Amino acid sequence: MKKSYLTIITLILLFLSISGCGTYGQASPSGDAGRQSQGGDDEQLITVGFSQVGAESDWRNINTDSMKESFCPENGYDLIYDDGQQKQHNQITAIRTFIQKDVDYIVLAPVIEDGWDTVLTEARDADIPVILVDRMVNVNDPDLFTCWVGSDFELEGSKVCEWLNGFCRANHISGSDINIVNIKGTEGASAELGRSKALRTAVNKYGWNLLDERSGEFTQAKGREVMTQFLKQHKNINVVYSENDNEAFGAIEAIEAEGRKVGSDIKHGEIMVLAFDGTSDQAVEAVRSGRITCIGECNPLHGPRVEKIIRNLSEGIVPDKYEYVDEGIFSADESVNSVIIDGVSYGVRVP
Ligand code: GYE
Numbered sequence: 001m002k003k004s005y006l007t008i009i010t011l012i013l014l015f016l017s018i019s020g021c022g023t024y025g026q027a028s029p030s031g032d033a034g035r036q037s038q039g040g041d042d043e044q045l046i047t048v049g050f051s052q053v054g055a056e057s058d059w060r061n062i063n064t065d066s067m068k069e070s071f072c073p074e075n076g077y078d079l080i081y082d083d084g085q086q087k088q089h090n091q092i093t094a095i096r097t098f099i100q101k102d103v104d105y106i107v108l109a110p111v112i113e114d115g116w117d118t119v120l121t122e123a124r125d126a127d128i129p130v131i132l133v134d135r136m137v138n139v140n141d142p143d144l145f146t147c148w149v150g151s152d153f154e155l156e157g158s159k160v161c162e163w164l165n166g167f168c169r170a171n172h173i174s175g176s177d178i179n180i181v182n183i184k185g186t187e188g189a190s191a192e193l194g195r196s197k198a199l200r201t202a203v204n205k206y207g208w209n210l211l212d213e214r215s216g217e218f219t220q221a222k223g224r225e226v227m228t229q230f231l232k233q234h235k236n237i238n239v240v241y242s243e244n245d246n247e248a249f250g251a252i253e254a255i256e257a258e259g260r261k262v263g264s265d266i267k268h269g270e271i272m273v274l275a276f277d278g279t280s281d282q283a284v285e286a287v288r289s290g291r292i293t294c295i296g297e298c299n300p301l302h303g304p305r306v307e308k309i310i311r312n313l314s315e316g317i318v319p320d321k322y323e324y325v326d327e328g329i330f331s332a333d334e335s336v337n338s339v340i341i342d343g344v345s346y347g348v349r350v351p
Contacts, residue, residue, distance in 0.1 A: 049098030070303030157198025166336035175207035223250025
């Protein structure tokens with residue numbers, strides 16, 4: 001019985017890989033938005049132009065795969081994928097290309113919040129609905145986009161900060177002994193704005209010393225570079241607030257290159273690394289081994305969510321304007337079991 005199930009699953013997987021669902025080529029260079037699908041009955045397919053931020057992090061790559069898997073021809077879509085390479089002007093060019101191609105829907109993961117009014121007005125004038133995914137835009141008229149789906153970044157930040165406060169209380173460490181640096185994400189991106197805001201709130205509330213803040217652009221290389229500078233300039237750092245996993249990996253490299261140890265024993269000279277995402281195997285392993293002490297989860301699997309929105313829209317069903325995804329908090333340290341934010345309790349999980 002089990003064997004025949006396995007055979008059926010194997011056949012389905014084989015069919016999907018032959019037909020292209022879930023197997024895609026390289027992202028096209030920006031401005032030359034390329035179709036991912038080949039052949040099939042294109043007449044029947046819904047055409048979706050997706051302008052992605054880039055490929056800066058593990059989170060982003062998983063998000064891209066999730067989108068490509070959901071918008072495959074077998075699900076009824078012709079996806080035009082464009083990698084913005086972390087540049088807003090590339091994304092604006094991609095959207096204009098989508099408009100010229102007269103796609104049915106535009107999906108935008110905006111690199112930063114500001115600066116979208118003009119191009120989104122052009123999309124509206126062309127009668128093409130725009131669905132935002134992951135980060136937000138800051139526009140004068142919210143009707144310039146149909147809806148948004150993503151994470152509550154400030155809440156993610158508050159979870160990690162409350163965790164640190166709980167850790168301090170459990171280990172009898174006073175707030176004034178916390179010397180923290182912030183490796184920010186891409187400046188002006190929703191994930192950076194929300195997570196940084198939560199940190200500033202906690203710094204004021206708990207009396208931590210925020211020694212420095214600089215952008216690591218959500219990449220490992222830049223995370224390492226920024227942490228190397230921080231270590232040169234500040235001799236008393238005991239906590240690193242890193243706004244994604246990849247920056248944290250870079251920070252750990254920098255700390256270890258200086259001969260220092262990462263971990264939660266800050267009373268005895270270790271440097272505690274806090275991060276966001278928790279998406280890759282490497283991140284999970286880092287939490288389990290204690291090299292990253294705590295991660296605020298950020299869920300990248302938006303493909304099925306956006307696909308459902310577009311399916312509903314094509315059937316005339318109006319989606320919620322804003323859809324927030326549920327997320328948790330990970331740590332292998334046993335000091336804190338749960339954190340409470342705005343009366344809601346979030347359990348701390350060991351991944
Ligand atoms: O945390 C980071 C990525 O916007 C939620 O972007 C996303 C962030 C994510 O590069 O790893």
